[in-house]
Amino acid sequence: MRSKNRFSHERRSRRPWRNTVPPRRVLLMRLHALGDVAIVLPAVGAVARAWPEARIDFLTSPPGDSVARTIPSIRNVYVYNVAPTRTARAVDAFTYGMAVRRAHYDVIIDFQRNYITRLIRRVSGASAWSEFDRFSPFPAAERTLQTLSACGIRGAALEIPVPIRADALRAARARLRAAGWDGSTRLVVLNPAGLWPTRNWPLESYVELCRLWSAREPITVLILGTDRVRGRGEEIARSVRSTVINLAGMTDAGQAFALLRHADVIVTEDSGLMHMAWGSGIPLVALFGSTDAVWSSPTGDRAVVLDSRDLACGCCMEPACRFGDVRCLARRTPAEVLAAATALIERTSSFSGG
Secondary structure (H helix, E strand, O other), X not given: OOOOOXXXXXXXXXXXXXXXXXXXXXXXXXXXXXXXXXXXXXXXXXXXXXXXXXXXXXXXXXXXXXHHOOOOXXXXXXXXXXXXXXXXXXXXHHHHHHHHHHHOOOEXXXXXXXXXXXXXXXXHOOOEEEEOOOOOOOOHHHHHHHHHHHOOOOOOOOOOOOXXXXXXXXXXXXXXXXXXXOOOXXXXXXXXXXXXHHHOOOHHHHHHHHHHHHHHOOEEEEEOOOHHHHXXXXXXXXXXXXXXXXXXXXXXXXXXXXXXXXXXEEEEEOOHHHHHHHHHOOOEEEEOOOOOXXXXXOOOOOEEEEOOOOOOOOOOOOOOOOOOOOHHHHOOOHHHHHHHHHHHHHHHHHHOOO
């Protein structure tokens, strides 16, 4: 359900770094959903460029920790396992706050902004900090940049693609080759992973997309996502003639992040992997049904978002369609998605001189 107070004004605490000497240690914090963690990962590079001598650490919760560990600029990852009760979470937050205090961070950038991360920051004794704007009706990427500016980094630009450790990239490529990819055929990632029925493009549309695409050129299809996506991937594999590599449920988030860097394009529903693909810088076609597209859409020239803002019922944020037909997604034809994807590949190839 859409919160009545979602776009209400929220007071955020900030104290920018004003010392003429750059900070020595910086901590970034983002908990909970994988997509939320992935959205702020391009900020790591912005911090590293602004303060190149600073040690950058990251505090997050599973499964985001495995992604954070693939980024060379992050020296240490704190893993916060969220306790079942509010009291236990507060105790844990205080404990983490003391650990952070002992590490003597100069700056804390809080991309979460809840009572847990606020308590950690207050206990830490950091000299400077900023907090993420959770509720304003602006894209998450824009609010991430605002958070960087609030802590004293002016004119920051998000780093996309997010750098990934070389060993993680080599392991990902080897895994794809072992699974049947020849290393040169166009690698198309499909991610039928929307959490609700109102976020799911029909499975038969994915099958028809593969059929149309393979008639145009040879492709290898890579299915990525959590274990609940695996069955959908198996059905796609049974129904198409193209080579299909189904790794859904068979990777951790960090491995999936590295695999994405070898892809030519992704067609995806609203999911954590979608945000990871955006950070990877690969061409991305996002199929948005009930999702609030303004708030959650990938931004930039490498993303095309087919959303529901043109419909009276669009961006409803409801898990079940009031009409029973998920018309906002069912209307998107495989031919339309293929046209969007191939045009995007051609356009982004011209960006890089390909």
